[in-house]
Amino acid sequence: MPYEINPEKFADGPSLVAAHQSAKEIPMPKLNVKIRRSDLRILDSISRQSGTPRSQIMNSMIESLIGAMLRDLAKDDQDCAALVARQADEIAGCDYMSKGSWSDMLFENANQKLDHYYAIEFPDNKRSGGLSDEYQTIAERFSRANG
Amino acid sequence: MNKKHTSELYASLRASGVESNSSDFETLSLRISPRTAAMVQALNVAFWQPEHKAVLTRFTDGISRQLAESLLDSADNEPLIAEEISQGVQPGSALDLLVEAGAIEYKSMGIGGIRAGFTEK
Numbered sequence: 001m002p003y004e005i006n007p008e009k010f011a012d013g014p015s016l017v018a019a020h021q022s023a024k025e026i027p028m029p030k031l032n033v034k035i036r037r038s039d040l041r042i043l044d045s046i047s048r049q050s051g052t053p054r055s056q057i058m059n060s061m062i063e064s065l066i067g068a069m070l071r072d073l074a075k076d077d078q079d080c081a082a083l084v085a086r087q088a089d090e091i092a093g094c095d096y097m098s099k100g101s102w103s104d105m106l107f108e109n110a111n112q113k114l115d116h117y118y119a120i121e122f123p124d125n126k127r128s129g130g131l132s133d134e135y136q137t138i139a140e141r142f143s144r145a146n147g
Numbered sequence: 148m149n150k151k152h153t154s155e156l157y158a159s160l161r162a163s164g165v166e167s168n169s170s171d172f173e174t175l176s177l178r179i180s181p182r183t184a185a186m187v188q189a190l191n192v193a194f195w196q197p198e199h200k201a202v203l204t205r206f207t208d209g210i211s212r213q214l215a216e217s218l219l220d221s222a223d224n225e226p227l228i229a230e231e232i233s234q235g236v237q238p239g240s241a242l243d244l245l246v247e248a249g250a251i252e253y254k255s256m257g258i259g260g261i262r263a264g265f266t267e268k
Binding site (some may be wrong): 020028029030031032033034035036037038039040042045046055058059060061062063064065066068069072073075076080083084085087088089091092094100102117138141142143145 | 154156164171172173174175176177178179180181182183184185186187188189190192193194203204206207209210211212213218228229230231236237239240241242243250
């Protein structure tokens with residue numbers, strides 16, 4: 001049956017094949033974590049009884065902890081949190097406006113909020129000198145790290 | 148007037164990380180997603196430098212805290228607690244936090260009961 005694809009209905013992201021290819025090519029990085037032996041025994045017990053690998057349980061805990069840290073930071077200083085999220089998105093090679101980005105998570109998966117922040121709130125803060133000293137410190141650190 | 152900041156990350160801009168060398172800890176090497184690794188890298192540069200070793204212990208307390216909160220989600224978690232408590236309560240661990248929260252009560256002859264703070268299913 002003849003058909004036509006309407007390209008306007010599609011977003012600008014990579015194809016599913018390309019996305020999975022790039023995911024396959026990136027080796028999973030490692031993170032060394034120090035954990036209390038008592039906590040580890042409980043996690044082992046959960047893993048044994050549930051059949052879920054301990055590493056999977058810990059990964060999900062760490063991801064959730066990082067998300068909580070970022071949201072917590074945003075309560076103190078939204079600009080700092082947005083800056084960190086955007087830097088992480090850049091390191092991960094992901095568009096900060098895309099779904100699943102750290103920036104997207106920070107703005108509660110609401111693209112309009114994210115858009116509003118970068119289009120209005122952030123430039124306003126910048127113009128009015130409303131960015132904190134901590135923001136400047138972190139921005140300098142990122143700038144040094146990015147060379 | 149200075150705004151009062153409460154976030155752990157914000158505080159770490161001024162505080163230095165404390166590394167514990169106790170044998171009560173174990174170091175695990177976890178394979179994490181590139182997305183999580185990117186955020187750890189960003190946090191490392193933003194807040195935790197230059198003591199890169201400090202990253203090791205950055206999640207230690209958070210894991211204990213989160214495990215304690217998750218255990219409190221259901222009284223059905225009691226067997227997990229009962230199994231571990233026979234080993235004693237490690238300072239700062241999830242069990243220790245449960246004792247602090249009153250979810251585990253010591254009685255004169257030892258651990259008396261696991262009661263308060265649980266959500267009944």
